[in-house]
Amino acid sequence: MRIEPFGLERWFAKYEHEADIMLAESGIRSLDASRFDLDPGKLGYVIPTNGDPELRASVGDRYGRSADEVLFTCGTQEANFLTFLSLVTDHAPPGEDGIGAGTHAVVVTPTYQALHAVPEAFGEVTRVELSPPDWRLDPDAIDDAIREDTAVVVLNNPNNPTGRYHDAERVRAVYDVAADNDAYLLCDEVYRLLSTDPQPPVASLGAHGISTTSLTKAYGLAGIRFGWLAGPEPVVERAWKWKDYTTISPGLIGQHVAKQALGRREDRILSENRDLANTHRDRVTDWIDRHGLDWHEPVGVNAFPTVPDGFTDGREFCRTVVEDAGVVLAPGDLFGFPDRFRLGFGLPTPELEEGLDRVSRVIEPRVAAVNGKGEGA
16 A cells, blocks of 8 residues: 655645745634633543444434434544545455445545545545636536446535535536445535535435535634544444544544534534635635636635746745745645645634735736736847
8 A cells, every 4th residue: 555645734844834824724713712611521532432422413413314324533534534444445345234345436636635645545546627717516527437346436515725616416416426336425525614505415415425524624623633424324334443443532622622613602603704704705806806816716715726927836936935925825736736826715814914915025026027028028
């Protein structure tokens, strides 16, 4: 087994610590711990290790599923990882649990690298690429990519990095393609609740639907590392068996805070965060227009604009911005599009304003130089 280095995380590791402003973060600004009771009592394991049964039942209700169809994890990353371990492998033939596994996955890209790198480490991956400027999901292209040994189709909705929110009709069509081929549709829905009009989660569509998410991106609770997998009980059960060899149980403090965030505080938290995302989107729209860049106006807090004039590609642009202005952006080649960059606009408003102003001061002299050369030619 061989896995590719995680390009985005390595980029952050190189630049984030020394930079002043993190303008590539893909989630909403972090909530203050003072809003929650942080005392869960004795600091032991969560028992049972798949998570508190009452909370799992409450989460399951969101998908029309039972407590046994939910597994609590260390963020969405672990939920996805355990799903791939359970499905995309030649070490788990059909057995008493009633599900099989294939050696092939179909992954809609561009997307978060883990969603294609992990299944590629276990088996084979066929990528179905979205195309600018609208990044529209094509169920027929997914149907063409499916093989007899396809275990899972992988979607991220709303999409990271583009912010494209694929409509319910197309997602349903992709689900039907997967189900018709006895495969699962895994949808990473970590940004879904930043939408003011969230679509039904994939796990609610039927027996072949799997949803993964966490409290990281939409709730502003990245530090508690609390997520979950919701889907068919045999898949969840198999993922739980793998979890015994990873994190064993969810973190106790994370689950304690999650109960509060998913309870009476939830509506206020999501309302605040959606308002912030919408206000910041308007600010970034003005900034994009002022610099003559192209993008698909996103749902969530990720933007994926084109690189400004005067720069060879996204990597040169992002390196110049961080070295000259102390602002971290993410080069688009990390997502397969070197002519773009990812900009996150979910951070606190003063930081966003300062970050955009600093990036503008890098862009404007380059654009002026390019225009000056053009006029003199």
